[in-house]
Amino acid sequence: MDFLTIENEVESEYRIQRSRFIGFLFPIKNQDDFYNKYCNIKKIYFDSTHIAFAYRLIDKGNNIVEHYSDDGEPAKTAGYPLLYILKQKKLIQAGTLVVRYFGGIKLGTGGLSKAYSTTLINALNSVELMIFQKRIDIKAITVNDKQYKLVEICKKLNANNLRIEYLEDRTIIYFTIAESNLEILKNKLNFDRDIEINII
Known part of the structure; x- marks a missing residue:
């Protein structure tokens, strides 16, 4: 099953x-x-008055973790419909919060569910959904003259969260890539002994 996610x-x-x-x-x-x-x-x-929420994510063990809270609203009228929509849209690595200011008129259980759902649907209508690719965090240790080669490869593989630490005799580069690109990374490095790749 292909999951979807959001970037913004x-x-x-x-x-x-x-x-x-x-x-x-x-x-x-x-x-x-x-x-x-x-x-x-x-x-x-x-x-x-209330802040209902729901989230879904895949943990490092590839398990789906999901949770919701109605935050004092009648059971399954707030957070539960939010989680239902996330599941229906196959969204993962995504969270939603809906803040409510009570206006003095009770909406009833059906009205509450519809109001919370509509709020999330309105948000979904203004965001781009994309195919989810599980990403992994990498720590690469290299001799100083190989750092540019590695950074160029990272850019080609659409790595993000790039962070570089310069030490006296080596460079440590932290970045995140799609899990499916790990073997491509290793192949592009041709198993260079001067570059050590660690998943963190």
């Missing part, structure tokens, strides 16, 4: 019966990524 964060807003719903859809690498975002949103919208 998007926001949306939906209003009904004086209640205001503010939605966030964003890429995540792991649960820490998600909860860091959640904590930031809680600080910004500290006066909100």
